[in-house]
Amino acid sequence: DSGVTQTPKHLITATGQRVTLRCSPRSGDLSVYWYQQSLDQGLQFLIQYYNGEERAKGNILERFSAQQFPDLHSELNLSSLELGDSALYFCASSVGDSPNQPQHFGDGTRLSIL
Amino acid sequence: AQSVAQPEDQVNVAEGNPLTVKCTYSVSGNPYLFWYVQYPNRGLQFLLKYITGDNLVKGSYGFEAEFNKSQTSFHLKKPSALVSDSALYFCAVRIGAAGNKLTFGGGTRVLVKP
Numbered sequence: 001d002s003g004v005t006q007t008p009k010h011l012i013t014a015t016g017q018r019v020t021l022r023c024s025p026r027s028g029d030l031s032v033y034w035y036q037q038s039l040d041q042g043l044q045f046l047i048q049y050y051n052g053e054e055r056a057k058g059n060i061l062e063r064f065s066a067q068q069f070p071d072l073h074s075e076l077n078l079s080s081l082e083l084g085d086s087a088l089y090f091c092a093s094s095v096g097d098s099p100n101q102p103q104h105f106g107d108g109t110r111l112s113i114l
Numbered sequence: 115a116q117s118v119a120q121p122e123d124q125v126n127v128a129e130g131n132p133l134t135v136k137c138t139y140s141v142s143g144n145p146y147l148f149w150y151v152q153y154p155n156r157g158l159q160f161l162l163k164y165i166t167g168d169n170l171v172k173g174s175y176g177f178e179a180e181f182n183k184s185q186t187s188f189h190l191k192k193p194s195a196l197v198s199d200s201a202l203y204f205c206a207v208r209i210g211a212a213g214n215k216l217t218f219g220g221g222t223r224v225l226v227k228p
Contacts, residue, residue, distance in 0.1 A: 002157060031214060043204065043218040056213025090157055099146040099208040100165050105157030
């Protein structure tokens with residue numbers, strides 16, 4: 001058990017809808033990361049927050065947004081969903097912002113768009 | 115462009131034999147390199163990292179990796195593979211000047227046969 005909690009585990013919705021994925025980092029971790037894993041794109045970094053502030057941005061679509069709250073949990077919001085958004089979305093956390101610190105991953109939220 | 119590559123989609127090895135999973139990277143500056151393992155329906159688990167220092171890095175579950183700067187490689191090794199090592203293995207490199215953004219290779223599926 002990595003200590004990173006993601007909810008829900010599975011999400012099934014339709015095109016055009018909006019969903020929110022939630023992540024609770026390990027106790028004491030200040031950084032939260034979001035990744036998307038799909039068969040065609042592989043594992044892609046989306047965004048990092050550190051202590052409530054956006055720290056690094058990857059290939060995140062404009063339809064997607066994220067935030068980190070004062071209690072350090074994070075939410076990833078996906079809107080105007082398309083079939084291609086079907087994927088496994090991972091949250092990871094680390095103690096700080098240093099590359100010396102490994103990221104610890106949750107078990108993911110599997111999003112299926114019908 | 116900074117990237118990481120895993121040239122083999124799958125590696126098959128008999129139990130008890132040495133296991134090697136290959137990874138090459140392309141980054142500017144000093145690389146921060148990581149190996150993660152993913153079991154079915156689970157998130158990624160950190161195995162080991164190279165930041166600086168000894169070229170041979172020891173990690174979890176008996177795995178080690180050899181950093182070779184001249185060949186820009188960071189191959190994962192295990193002297194004696196177990197059936198339970200069957201999983202998907204990812205090499206990753208930290209890129210960018212800010213934050214802790216990881217770029218992952220495409221993954222290598224390892225199948226250890228009894």
